[in-house]
Amino acid sequence: MTGTAQESKHPRRAGPRPLPLHLSMAAMTWLSSAAALPFLRNGSPATGGPGLASLAEQPWHRSLRPRVDALLPALAAADPDSLATAVGREVRRRLDEFETGLSRYRKHPYRRDVSLPRAVWRDGTTSLRDYAGIEGATEDGMPLLVVPSLVNRAYVLDLTSERSLLRFLCRAGFRPFLVDWDRPGARERRFDLGDYVVGRLAAMLDKVIEISGRKPGVIGYCMGGNLALGLAQSRSADMAALALLATPWDFHAERADLGHATANTLTPWLPLLDALGELPVDMLQSLFFALDPFLGARKFRGFAKVDPDTAKAREFVALEDWLNDGIPLAAKVARECILGWYGENTPARGEWRLRGRPVDPGALKLPSLIVIPEQDRIVPPASAMALARAMPHATLLKPPLGHIGMVVGSQAREALWQPLSRWLDPSSGQRL
Numbered sequence: 001m002t003g004t005a006q007e008s009k010h011p012r013r014a015g016p017r018p019l020p021l022h023l024s025m026a027a028m029t030w031l032s033s034a035a036a037l038p039f040l041r042n043g044s045p046a047t048g049g050p051g052l053a054s055l056a057e058q059p060w061h062r063s064l065r066p067r068v069d070a071l072l073p074a075l076a077a078a079d080p081d082s083l084a085t086a087v088g089r090e091v092r093r094r095l096d097e098f099e100t101g102l103s104r105y106r107k108h109p110y111r112r113d114v115s116l117p118r119a120v121w122r123d124g125t126t127s128l129r130d131y132a133g134i135e136g137a138t139e140d141g142m143p144l145l146v147v148p149s150l151v152n153r154a155y156v157l158d159l160t161s162e163r164s165l166l167r168f169l170c171r172a173g174f175r176p177f178l179v180d181w182d183r184p185g186a187r188e189r190r191f192d193l194g195d196y197v198v199g200r201l202a203a204m205l206d207k208v209i210e211i212s213g214r215k216p217g218v219i220g221y222c223m224g225g226n227l228a229l230g231l232a233q234s235r236s237a238d239m240a241a242l243a244l245l246a247t248p249w250d251f252h253a254e255r256a257d258l259g260h261a262t263a264n265t266l267t268p269w270l271p272l273l274d275a276l277g278e279l280p281v282d283m284l285q286s287l288f289f290a291l292d293p294f295l296g297a298r299k300f301r302g303f304a305k306v307d308p309d310t311a312k313a314r315e316f317v318a319l320e321d322w323l324n325d326g327i328p329l330a331a332k333v334a335r336e337c338i339l340g341w342y343g344e345n346t347p348a349r350g351e352w353r354l355r356g357r358p359v360d361p362g363a364l365k366l367p368s369l370i371v372i373p374e375q376d377r378i379v380p381p382a383s384a385m386a387l388a389r390a391m392p393h394a395t396l397l398k399p400p401l402g403h404i405g406m407v408v409g410s411q412a413r414e415a416l417w418q419p420l421s422r423w424l425d426p427s428s429g430q431r432l
Contacts, residue, residue, distance in 0.1 A: 013105065014324070015106075015320065015321075015323070015324030016296055016300075016320065016323070016324055017281065018282040018285055018289075021286060022289075025289075025293050025296070025297065026098050026297045029294065030091045033087055033091060034084070034087050034088055037080070037083065037084050052075055055068070056068070056072055097300075097301040097304045097305075098297055098300050100304040101299070101300030101301055101302065101304035101305075102300045104303060104308055104313075105300065105303060105317060105320060108313070108317045110314045110317045110318060112155075112159075112318065114158065114160060114164070116129050116154070116158065117129050117131055117133070117134050117178075119180070120207065120211060121203075121204060123200060123203065124185050124187045124200075125181070125183060125184065125188055126204075128177055128178070128179060128207055128208070129177065129178045129180055130175070131167075131170050131177070131178065134167065135167040136170060137169075137170035137171075137173075137175050137176070138173075139212075141170075141173050141174050142173070142175065142214070142425070142426075143175050143177060143208050143209075143211075143212040143216035143217070144169065144174050144175065144176045144177065144216055144217045144218070144219055145177050145216045146166065146177065146178045146218075147201065147219065147224035147227050147231075148179060148181070148221050149223035150196065150223055150224075150227070150329060150333065151326060151327055152322070152323075152325075152326060153322060153327065154178055154180045154181065155322065156221075156407060157178065159408050160314075160318050165407055165412070165420075166178060168421070169417075169421060172425070174425075177216070179201070179204060181196075182327065183327045184278050184328055184330045189276075189278050190330070190332070191330045191333060193230070193332075193337075193354060194355040196227060196333070197227050197354055198234070198355050201227060201228075201230075201231050202234075205218075205231065205235055205238060206238075209238060215239055215240040216240060217239070217240045217241040217242070217424050218232065218241070218242050218243070219245065220242075220244050220245065220247060221245045221246065221407065222247065222248075222378070222403070223247075225244035225245060225246070226247055226248070226249075228242060228244065229247065229359060229364075229387075232364055233354065233357065233359050233360070233363075233364075234357070240367075241366065241367045241369070241423075241424060242366050242367070243368070243369040243424065244368070244370050244387065245406070245407070245420075246371060246373055246378070246384060247370070247379070247384055247387055248341070248379045248380075249347050249348055249361075249383055249384060249387035249390065250347070250348035250382065250385075250386030250387075251341050251342050251347070251348065251383060252345045252348070253380060253382035253383045253385070253386055254382045255380070256345075258291075259342040259345065260343060261290075262287055262290070262343070263338055263339050263342050263344075266279075266339065267339075270335075273334060276331070277330065278328040278330055279328055279330075279331065279334040279338075280328055281327065284326055284328070291377060291378065292377060299316075303316055319404065347359065348386055361387060361390045368391055368393070368394035369394060369395045369420070369423050370384065370387060370391065370394045370395070370396050371397045371399065371406070371420070372388065372396065372397070372398050373399050373401045373402055374400050374401070375400065375405070376402055376403040376406075377402060377403065378402075378403040381398075395423065397416075397419055397423075399415035399416050401416070
């Protein structure tokens with residue numbers, strides 16, 4: 001098959017998004033190593049460099065200090081020309097690995113081979129999808145209303161036939177109903193969080209009760225946990241249980257400066273945000289990028305070493321495709337979340353309101369589970385622990401995984417899926 005025909009059958013991916021940011025960060029990171037070499041030469045009149053002695057006196061972070069102390073003697077003993085050659089060779093090697101991994105991802109033949117089930121309710125661009133009949137789920141199974149984030153596609157909870165929390169719950173005897181927000185349409189671009197929670201989410205709760213004849217358990221993932229919590233504020237009598245997975249609450253718990261910086265990054269773009277009616281995906285992705293600017297380079301260098309024909313490669317591509325398949329955020333919602341949650345920390349301060357009513361997790365009497373992945377880099381554990389402290393009667397589960405790995409990783413079944421299933425099942429007699 002010719003290269004042109006091959007690319008037509010499997011079109012090259014646009015991600016990782018935003019691609020120019022990933023490319024420039026990788027190049028800047030490694031090329032700066034070569035550019036910095038002249039400044040290491042002690043007493044160099046040509047460069048005015050500070051020399052190694054000055055570098056030793058810099059206020060290095062405590063995690064870096066031992067590595068700096070070990071590296072400086074080796075630098076002092078190295079021949080400058082040989083060191084420059086070695087650094088150049090290593091820069092080239094890392095750039096080659098990054099380019100190889102990136103290219104293999106963008107050309108990989110994998111395409112998602114499962115689709116979300118039928119919609120039983122729609123309003124605007126929002127759908128409610130019923131898993132009855134999927135993987136043995138029956139109509140009389142305990143209903144679950146599953147609420148994902150507004151900024152990512154819902155199918156992370158049903159990523160592949162093997163890595164699917166929802167299909168596991170189907171086999172465990174439940175009947176999940178998945179909220180599929182999709183991207184904002186003309187109506188949704190005027191929404192605030194109250195419209196999503198008190199409007200759309202409450203209507204879907206009513207639909208689940210109408211179809212199943214039972215109160216559902218409600219599961220919220222990440223930002224979806226905040227939405228589910230807001231729903232429980234006014235509708236807990238219509239819910240059997242509430243499970244909040246990796247749900248942020250105190251946005252200043254670990255890095256208040258990062259929260260303020262995130263809000264400040266958005267401020268200059270507010271006129272454009274209001275004109276568009278939404279925060280574009282690439283701007284959102286840039287905010288996530290800032291949480292760990294070097295993550296992309298590490299991921300794709302690692303992927304260069306993986307056999308493209310293996311299950312490991314396909315799982316990497318499946319997850320990366322989802323990460324790059326984001327959803328814009330309605331303008332008012334972006335203001336509430338980024339300026340309010342991140343900038344002003346309104347949830348933890350008791351100032352986040354839905355239709356004028358403050359969201360108070362401590363007032364809930366509903367059986368609740370709070371899941372805090374210990375290796376979460378997206379929602380710092382301290383942020384989610386603030387929610388656990390606000391709900392002292394909730395059950396706490398702390399899987400030793402990351403934010404996404406908790407849901408789709410190789411250890412997700414044992415660390416989250418099984419204990420969540422046991423907790424949700426009132427007949428199991430195990431509330432963890």
